[in-house]
Amino acid sequence: MSKRVMLIEDEPNIIEAISFILSREGLSVETHSDGTTANDKLRASTPDLLILDVMLPGKSGYDILRELREEAGTADLPVLMLTARGQSRDREMAERAGVSAFMTKPFSNTEMLEQVRALMAETS
């Protein structure tokens, strides 16, 4: 059974590109673009990896991450955070919230795939 990745991102064309790349890797990809329902979706169906944007409608990626770290079922879930804000304080905020890896937009597909593979390897 293929591993599952949940992608929470509000840019439709980024969703399409990342979904294509990950599907080609043999991963099953579930996508969402609304921050407010993200934690419910994660609770209902916890993936093997979460790729999370920071600036989302309704709820920020930091808040989603903090909340999921407080829940037993998702406390150790690998999370790759994508953000257009690459300042050190944004990275610190992500680390404090419990991120596993952090990538600044625009990133290359190769770098993103390497991060995904590395995080998947940690959990397998």
Add this chain to the structure above:
Amino acid sequence: MARDTLTGSRIRERRIILGMKQAELARRVDISASYLNLIEHNRRRIGGKLLLDLAEILGVEPSVLTEGAEATLIGALREAALREGEAGAELDRLDEFAGRFPGWARLLAESRARIETLERSVEALTDRLAHDPHLADALHEMLSTVTSIRSTASILAEPGEIDPDWQRRFHRNIYEDSARLAESSRSLASYLEAEGKAAAESGTPQEEVDALFEAAQYHIAPLDAGEAADAVAEDLGRELSPIARALLRRAFRRYAEDAAMMPLDKVLEAVVVTGTDPLALARRFGTDPARAMRRLATLPADAPCGSVGLAICDASGVFTFRKPLPDFPIPRFGADCPLWPLFAALSRPMSVLSRVLQSAGRQSGAVTAMAFAQPSGPPQVNREPVFEAHMMIAPAGPRGAETPEDVGITCRICPRAACPARREPSLLGDGLAQGF
């Protein structure tokens, strides 16, 4: 060297400007050339008839020889020297420098003021770049679009076949994203151009409004003529940033209300009798002292009562209006002296506090400061009032034996030792002695 000991330097400077030989001047005032030489090198004090004779021959008022360069210039130079302490400016010869080279001194003081303005502009721009929500959104939009284009283009550029449906979708996505990118970058460029211009020219919005009032010499004639405040603000504030225009509208509405309550022609008649006494003026017009202070501060420059300064601050001490006087600067950046009655008034609302103040360490004249705090709006049920304080400053007249209180302008350059209000060590003294 104290200022009144430099009379000789000024005599020498004036004589040289007139192209007069020392011997000739000595002969005309009936003293020896060697004695005049001692005077010109500040080694003999002079006064009385000799001073009057010298002033007459040199074609100046005696006070020009005894008082020399303006106190403001001296103060500005002192502050410039202290802020650039490592340059090693000879503070003990500051007055001599200002007296002998007034043009260079003015140039130096004005250059320092310009640097300070530019530094503030840089700070304001940096702050704006870091915290401007519009800018943050625009950059986020651009980076997201670039990410999408880069990721999609990479997929298309990879060797090997891609399903034709996916290929079409990716081409369409790149096309859409490139159009978005073009639009957002154009919009960002326009925004930066418009906002950057306003910020670079005058710093914070409050400083933009301050600069406008200063340029108008604090008198807004169209408002006194009864023109609508918002229209005047729109006209005079067209070059200001949007936030500064909003502040200007509020300031002009208040000015217009004041002008309606205290019409200019009647105030000009009244001040002939009341002078700059805001209480007397307020009584005549049946209004509060704060309004009278504002009217006095915004009279035309040739008003018969002379010019007064005014500082208005909110309950947190932030200035919302500032009109400094040459003898009493008001810092732009909220680092002023807590000893000013302006702040004491906030803890004693509805009482008029009157003090004679002398700026510590400055050789300028004393000023009379009258401060008054009152609620900034009408009373509301179960709501604590929010206070606003006014402090009017005027050159101190003869006030008998009243000794001026020493206050500072800002801690950094204030020489008062062991001041209970000191916020930070002064450049002028020993930090330990100042309690640090």
